[in-house]
Amino acid sequence: MFNKEYVLTKAFSNTDPGQKATDTGFRVRISLLLVQHFKCLRFAVRYNHLERALHRLQDHENRMN
Amino acid sequence: MTQENQILEAIRSGNKSALEELYVLHRVPFLRWAQVEFQCSSSDACELYQIAVLITYDNIVVGKLKSLHSTLKSYIYAVAKNKWKEWQRARSRTRNIGDPYLLQLIIKPEEESTADPGAVKIVTSALQRLGQPCQELLECFYYQKLSMKEISDVMGYKNPSTAKNLKYKCLQRLKRMVVKKIKMMYV
Numbered sequence: 001m002f003n004k005e006y007v008l009t010k011a012f013s014n015t016d017p018g019q020k021a022t023d024t025g026f027r028v029r030i031s032l033l034l035v036q037h038f039k040c041l042r043f044a045v046r047y048n049h050l051e052r053a054l055h056r057l058q059d060h061e062n063r064m065n
Numbered sequence: 066m067t068q069e070n071q072i073l074e075a076i077r078s079g080n081k082s083a084l085e086e087l088y089v090l091h092r093v094p095f096l097r098w099a100q101v102e103f104q105c106s107s108s109d110a111c112e113l114y115q116i117a118v119l120i121t122y123d124n125i126v127v128g129k130l131k132s133l134h135s136t137l138k139s140y141i142y143a144v145a146k147n148k149w150k151e152w153q154r155a156r157s158r159t160r161n162i163g164d165p166y167l168l169q170l171i172i173k174p175e176e177e178s179t180a181d182p183g184a185v186k187i188v189t190s191a192l193q194r195l196g197q198p199c200q201e202l203l204e205c206f207y208y209q210k211l212s213m214k215e216i217s218d219v220m221g222y223k224n225p226s227t228a229k230n231l232k233y234k235c236l237q238r239l240k241r242m243v244v245k246k247i248k249m250m251y252v
Binding site: 037040042045047054055057058060 | 084085088089111115118119122123127164167168171172181184185187188189192193200203204207208240243244247248
């Protein structure tokens, strides 16, 4: 689990705290965005599967005609 | 076991040819019936049949259709009747509705309430670029909800551990692709 306090402590314990905090903030922001994006993974997988299935049926139909 | 029940079981167990088997099973009588029932062309009847079959297939996979109270045939026909008006409305708005709209008749975007449409687009596109066998493996796991044992059988791997390792690697690749896109778009 993401521990905000731990990350901030680590960030400010460096000799260049400003830079480290920026890097950490950047990584945290990316991680949060990634989590947000992966919430729709199941839906995206289902959508892709059905899209390919539709194409398979269309190809099948074309072969029959 | 009837042929319809065999197909139902085959779809549930991830059999790759089960969808085509279902499609062929009632295609000819459906096309004849739809052209009379809806006074439409054979190509329109065909498109409607594809939508109805895919909705039936999706309902079987996601567990909405667990057992048959009548027959798969009557289920497909009922879906087609329900979708006909919606499909007609779509066609009246635009001449060529294309695959994206057909897919929206099958899978509603509003079902995905936990993520914004931008996120869905990014992940969908990353999945498409992921290629095989990752795409199929993730579909077996997240869509068809097969166990690692079933996935290793369907995809022809030595054992469930191989499937598990590959799934981990595929997810890592997918994450890297999504992060790359996020960095380009948001940061």
